[in-house]
Amino acid sequence: MRPSAYERHRELLQSVARGLAAGERRRPFTEATGQDAAEAGMRSTRTAGKVFDSLLGKPFELGQPGEVGRVGTESSPYFGDLGIAYPRCDPSELVAAAARAAAGWRAAGPYQRAGLAVEILRRLNTRSHELALAVHHTTGQPLSAALRAAGPRAQDRALEAVAQAFTESERVPADLRWESAVRGGRPLAMQGGCALVPRGVSLLVGCPDFPLWNGYPGLFASLVTGNPVIVAPHPRSVLPLAITVRVARQVLAEAGHLPDVVTLAVAEPERRVHQRLATDPEVRIVDFTGSARFADWLEVHARQAVVFADRSGLNTMVVDSTEDYRGLVRGLALAMCLCNGTVRTTPQNILVPERGFGTDEGHKTLRDLGADLGEAVDRLLGHPTRVARVLGAITCDEVRGALAGASRHGPVLHASAPVPHPDHPHADVRSPLLVRLRASDERVYTREWPGPVSFLVGTESTSHSLALLRRAAARHGALHASVHSTDPLVLAAAETAALGAGAHLTVNLADLPADPSSALADPPGSAAHFVTGRFRVVRSRWPVPQAAARPAQAAEQPAARVPEPASVAVPDSGPAAELIDV
């Protein structure tokens, strides 16, 4: 007999789970990428390119139920229409299919589910370059960035979700014995068990910028806790998730499960398939990473579901002082450019005291910083090859609109201008925009501006900057904050402000690596609720031995009595401990 998926992947799973428990991050896929990539079965870049090309302009087959037509919505900012025709399925048919598949998937239990999840990841790993190309051409990200966000690092992140869901499932006690209240003068021995009951159909609303990186944790946490998942990508970036769904369905079918445990829901935007699915009474979990606006919409309308909404939020940087001014400027310029401003390291709001700040190169004014940032951006983008590796191509009019709109709100310190891409002359590639604002322009800078838009905001003091940070976080929910200071008191105040506002904080790190899988990822063990919110625990219990198994003469035993706590004398009905005998 072939070993089960769990048996095959047990060691890997256990090692990641042990790492989580110890607060350490294991990265088996990332680590295998160096020397062992070929050994691990990872396709070469060349082969991946051929596979990717072979997908273009063709129907993409998934064998899903309820197919009512075909739909293609994707366009590469580098070469135009992808021409891939995905099946468009009736959303209610997809929900019904997921509900049908749920019973068998639940019955498989956490061991088998976790094993199959790892198997899905292992196969996705062999297609890392193909997935990276799919992300590159649908999000506009540079290819190297796409590989980081769609390849082994994303698979490791998913593996952590698998291990966490598996660990939480194992914590549900399957078999219990305890003593109940006294019956007939003796404690009644009880026996019982708990069962993890998945919430129900899970919906993943895809993110247009990081479809896999942001999508995998919810997808795999739901799967391992027993919930079927409908994957509804953003219309601009379908292919990465479509490949993922196809791989998952293959693994499921090979293991004898209904493949509809995982399905893909795509439609033209005007069909509002996300909204329809998110409010379907059978959909009980919704995962979403993206704009605060849609997150708010989900929380108001998807009332029948648990909503895990990760708001992209307002990245805010507080500059108080630095001992590495050049490093700060260089890092900030890089962060403003990277991936077209779509990564979590892009600072939207840079709060700096109006009267300047101390550095290793002497006092710098707000004006100095603005000018130096502009120059650093130009220097960074001065070489065409670097442009291709740093900037993404713009994929939508929303970003173009934001760039045009933001420049009207204050003096432009660095204008967003077209930048020629060395390999794709027709791609719309633009340098980042930097606009100077006053602290009183709160209504401008507390909005979310997509794309490479940054504001340099002059404040009264660092305290004022921290107060603005706190207020923005309180009003707009979670955000990512960073602070630059050489003063331990300011760092402590920043930590208090950030924690008080529930914001994640980065300290003295301007040139944050662009890799979302490391510096900006959740540390292990921080997401129990993300997993435990996906299931309920129900109990069954019976007396030991079971009444049904008791000999018939048990009926002659002493009758049921109302239990009498040892120390109670009942004042208003007399101290008599009269027992009830019907």
Added chain:
Amino acid sequence: MRPSAYERHRELLQSVARGLAAGERRRPFTEATGQDAAEAGMRSTRTAGKVFDSLLGKPFELGQPGEVGRVGTESSPYFGDLGIAYPRCDPSELVAAAARAAAGWRAAGPYQRAGLAVEILRRLNTRSHELALAVHHTTGQPLSAALRAAGPRAQDRALEAVAQAFTESERVPADLRWESAVRGGRPLAMQGGCALVPRGVSLLVGCPDFPLWNGYPGLFASLVTGNPVIVAPHPRSVLPLAITVRVARQVLAEAGHLPDVVTLAVAEPERRVHQRLATDPEVRIVDFTGSARFADWLEVHARQAVVFADRSGLNTMVVDSTEDYRGLVRGLALAMCLCNGTVRTTPQNILVPERGFGTDEGHKTLRDLGADLGEAVDRLLGHPTRVARVLGAITCDEVRGALAGASRHGPVLHASAPVPHPDHPHADVRSPLLVRLRASDERVYTREWPGPVSFLVGTESTSHSLALLRRAAARHGALHASVHSTDPLVLAAAETAALGAGAHLTVNLADLPADPSSALADPPGSAAHFVTGRFRVVRSRWPVPQAAARPAQAAEQPAARVPEPASVAVPDSGPAAELIDV
């Protein structure tokens, strides 16, 4: 120096936490009640009676902010108006006070919070009899039942919530080191920490029947995870929670905390204080146990909060066959009577095949069961002392209305009649109502009927009974189901049906002990989400060594580079791994 509360209670806390981890239930307060009650400082019944009497007809002082008047809403079904005048405080002042107290409470950290929570419980333990009298006279429950639901067992249940919250807090990794992406060819060493961020002000909406039993888990889980709690009792049963709040405030103040970490919100029902608080933007957690109607209202309207709603639901019993017919009848009769039908063991719907079922006393028809149940109830209530120990006194017109209304829907098998209480001739004490219905009367028996109302529902078969059970659970959410059968196949089908519907299941246990703390309590370890949903985890991170601490010449080091995954060759911009150097 006095040892901290955590030091004093560490062993107790750790022993309960270890028990939870091992799936065993520890009950230190219950176990100490026998011999060591006096030693543990528990007041005698007589002293408690005097203390209780001394509270009546007087103002109840709490020293809370925003007091705008006095309010008393409680009446004992045994002797009438309690005459206790609680402070009525402006709800928004209470929220503001809780928000002010939050920072210090959060800063106290999980160790101190857990220690103080245990100290509160230890003091409540010494007042167990006083709390039991408060529950007895506000809920109408028999005194012995009130002691079970308000004394040591409730404290043990709370202690389990404390231990669970403490354990989950400890799982948040405080100190982390990891390697980030490559910078300048070398991995960047990162350091960071996670912090548990409480959600915010927590609201406990009190339950009129089991104010402490149902209230303590949420109250203590919120406190230990760092959230201040506003306790808003049901107007019919304020005193038990008011005493609890007063004790908590004393312990907090003695430890140097703002007592407003715990406050009491009472008002006349027409002021809708629960609704006002539940929709206050600052209130981020709501706990409620009770009617599905109010639970639904909360989930629709308290959108800014996490709602932990435990619906009282429809208790359903499926009778298929039994080897202990007399035990079944006797147990069922007792369950119908106990505490006025307000306990979770009261079966509202008893589903039995229309054509009867097999027993150790031969085939029994539905009619036999109805007649035998009626007789058993009469026999049980035939002795006045038993009446005082089994039945509660009715406290509200809602129950009277339900008894009158339900009897109109089908043939009455046992009428609800006044029963004289031996000690309180004016108390409104009534025997339970049993009405026969058809399976097609679903619209009647899928409603929630408060008080001692049971329906004997004739079905086509046990399969039909299980199908009805599953449908009711799917439509009305969680419910408690029980099944009686000698057939392993039926038991397996019942388990599948119950788990499939997310219902808790009890097998072959008609005479469930009335003690909610044992047979019907959640087994340990089943409630991770109940705790982890009360906080978020936020992160801070910085490079090692900190840039701020780096010597100034660090600025001369190699410039930031865009990380380059080892195995990537970038096909559309050439394989060159050109590094970025601004």
